[in-house]
Amino acid sequence: xxxxxxxxxxxxxxxxxxxxxxxxxxxxxxxxxxxxxxxxxxxxxxxxxxxxxxxxxxxxxxxxxxxxxxxxxxxxxxxxxxxxxxxxxxxxxxxxxxxxxxxxxxxxxxxxxxxxxxxxxxxxxxxxxxxxxxxxxxxxxxxxxxxxxxxxxxxxxxxxxxxxxxxxxxxxxxxxxxxxxxxxxxxxxxxxxxxxxxxxxxxxxxxxxxxxxxxxxxxxxxxxxxxxxxxxxxxxxxxxxxxxxxxxxxxxxxxxxxx
Ligand SMILES: Nc1ncnc2c1ncn2[C@@H]1O[C@H](COP(=O)(O)OP(=O)(O)OP(=O)(O)O)[C@@H](O)[C@H]1O
Numbered sequence: 001x002x003x004x005x006x007x008x009x010x011x012x013x014x015x016x017x018x019x020x021x022x023x024x025x026x027x028x029x030x031x032x033x034x035x036x037x038x039x040x041x042x043x044x045x046x047x048x049x050x051x052x053x054x055x056x057x058x059x060x061x062x063x064x065x066x067x068x069x070x071x072x073x074x075x076x077x078x079x080x081x082x083x084x085x086x087x088x089x090x091x092x093x094x095x096x097x098x099x100x101x102x103x104x105x106x107x108x109x110x111x112x113x114x115x116x117x118x119x120x121x122x123x124x125x126x127x128x129x130x131x132x133x134x135x136x137x138x139x140x141x142x143x144x145x146x147x148x149x150x151x152x153x154x155x156x157x158x159x160x161x162x163x164x165x166x167x168x169x170x171x172x173x174x175x176x177x178x179x180x181x182x183x184x185x186x187x188x189x190x191x192x193x194x195x196x197x198x199x200x201x202x203x204x205x206x207x208x209x210x211x212x213x214x215x216x217x218x219x220x221x222x223x224x225x226x227x228x229x230x231x232x233x234x235x236x237x238x239x240x241x242x243x244x245x246x247x248x249x250x251x252x253x254x255x256x257x258x259x
Pocket of ligand 1: 015016027045046047048049050051052053054
């Protein structure tokens, strides 16, 4: 097994400009980093700093202008479908039951509907969704819908999951419950997670490392290691060392916003 779940080697990227005479502005420039299997990485940075662009490159929706992206040590001509992606909004289909929503990635991979449903039924309890199989998305709370969305992402079968601000639309209490729930799930499935968030507390509670996008274009990755053991409790982020780290992160982010 490769000791890298995701590797960026000298990645540069710019969006094509509709005005051919305008200079091309790199969003990422010769960016390199390595994520080890099983790591939980959060990405924080102000609006427009390139977080979503990073995800678009990993999923293969965009191609780098230079450099190489490796998933589990391999470089692919087409990365689409190689990683699991969970968007900010759950994107569940309102006309499909929870069972058939969750089974969708399996069916897309060619698994027979009956087998896909059987597999999902075996997982609903573990995802805190027991008894919801015949309900519709509108019958569920926001937190439960995000659990279905996460189940769907896990069923993509990839060991690398990209989660794009998955809890940002939830109320504060549900959000905290979901953060603890996500850590339990991550420990259970032993996946590698990249998690975009605007919430520094959330990043500190969840992550092994935090990537901070401060300068544009993103060249060298600013990163911090979170000095907390696992399993974690929410109160752990009030540890003096973590509070100091939070101040440091906020200073970095403020410096960028004031540019
Ligand atoms: N499709 C596109 N075409 C041209 N420029 C784009 C496109 N998408 C994003 N950009 C630009 O690329 C830069 C990075 O944008 P990106 O969406 O990656 O930032 P972000 O950190 O995810 O922001 P947010 O937190 O608001 O989602 C910004 O300057 C943005 O305007």
